[in-house]
Amino acid sequence: MAVPKPAARNVSQIKSSLLKPALTSHYELYLTMPNGNAGDFSKIMAKNGVNFSVEQSNLQLACSEATLPGSSLATLEINNDYTGVTERHAYRRIYDDRIDLTFYVDTKYTVIKFFETWIKYIMNESISGSPSGAVGLQLPNFFYSVRYPEEYQANFSIVKFERDYQSRLTYTFLKAYPISISSMPISYDSSSLLKCTVSFTYSRYYIEDLNGSAPPPDAQNSQSSLNNPLEQAGFNVAAYQTFSNPQFGVDTTGGLSAQNALSSGNSLQVYEGEEIINAINSNQRPVESGLPYVGRNVGPISPYQ
Numbered sequence: 001m002a003v004p005k006p007a008a009r010n011v012s013q014i015k016s017s018l019l020k021p022a023l024t025s026h027y028e029l030y031l032t033m034p035n036g037n038a039g040d041f042s043k044i045m046a047k048n049g050v051n052f053s054v055e056q057s058n059l060q061l062a063c064s065e066a067t068l069p070g071s072s073l074a075t076l077e078i079n080n081d082y083t084g085v086t087e088r089h090a091y092r093r094i095y096d097d098r099i100d101l102t103f104y105v106d107t108k109y110t111v112i113k114f115f116e117t118w119i120k121y122i123m124n125e126s127i128s129g130s131p132s133g134a135v136g137l138q139l140p141n142f143f144y145s146v147r148y149p150e151e152y153q154a155n156f157s158i159v160k161f162e163r164d165y166q167s168r169l170t171y172t173f174l175k176a177y178p179i180s181i182s183s184m185p186i187s188y189d190s191s192s193l194l195k196c197t198v199s200f201t202y203s204r205y206y207i208e209d210l211n212g213s214a215p216p217p218d219a220q221n222s223q224s225s226l227n228n229p230l231e232q233a234g235f236n237v238a239a240y241q242t243f244s245n246p247q248f249g250v251d252t253t254g255g256l257s258a259q260n261a262l263s264s265g266n267s268l269q270v271y272e273g274e275e276i277i278n279a280i281n282s283n284q285r286p287v288e289s290g291l292p293y294v295g296r297n298v299g300p301i302s303p304y305q
Contacts, residue, residue, distance in 0.1 A: 028159045029063040036151030041121055048117045055110050062111060065102035066158055069205050071095045098199045105194040115178050115198050122152040153177050169207055176202035
C-alpha cells in the first residue's frame, strides 16, 4: 500500500476542511402515530386531552435533546489460521437497543399526557367504569391485555441539518415505541424548566441523505418492481448482469470461467424475461461475468436456495 507523502496546506484548504464543523443544535424530530388503528389511538388520546394532529408540531419542537443512533459489529475470533495472529471476522450488525428523547413540558403537560397515553395504549388497559365512579387503575379487578406489536409500533425520524440547510441526514427508526418515561424531580428550590425524558426501543434504523436522488429503500424496491418483473420475484438483477446480451444465462461451461468458456467453444444458454425463474428453479445457475463456476452439482447460487 502506497503511503502518501506529507504535503503543505494553504489557509483556504484548512478553512474549507476544518472550519466548517457540524453543530449539535440543528436537528428536528418527526413523530408519527402507531401503525395500528389510528382512529382508536386518536380517540384514546382525545380522552386524555391530547389532539395529536394539532399538537404534533409542538411535540416535535419541544424535543430539546436527542441522540443520533449507533451500531456495532459482532465478530467471531479466529486463532488457528496464522501463527501468532488473532483475526476477528464480522458476522452480524448489532443496533443500539434504545434512544432517549428529552422534551420541554408545557403548562398543559401535553408531552406527559401523550407518552403516558401511548404506554396505556400499548398495554390496552381497562378503562371501564363502575357504579361508584372508579375507572381503570382504581378498580380492584383492573386488568390489561397487551396489544400486538404491529398495533403500537411506529416509525419516526430525526433530521440532522446545518444552518445553511444544505447538508442534511435523516435517521429513520423502524418499529419504535416508548418503553420508559424517566422520573421528573420537582421541588421548592429555585424554579427550572420541567423536562420529560422518554426512552424508545426500535428494531433498526437507516440513514437517508436528503441531498441525494436515491429514495428510501422501500421506495426503491417498489419503483424497480414496477419496471422489472424479475425484481417482483425477488431476484437481484444488478448482481447477475453478464457480459452477454440479453443479461441472463445458464452455466453449461463445465466449471470454466466465462471468458475461458467462450474461448473454448462451450455453449451459453441465454434466457430472457421470466424464463430465468424457471431456469433457477430447476437448479441451473445464472451466469455472472468474470467469476469461476463451481459446477451445477452444488445447486443454485444463494440467495435462491
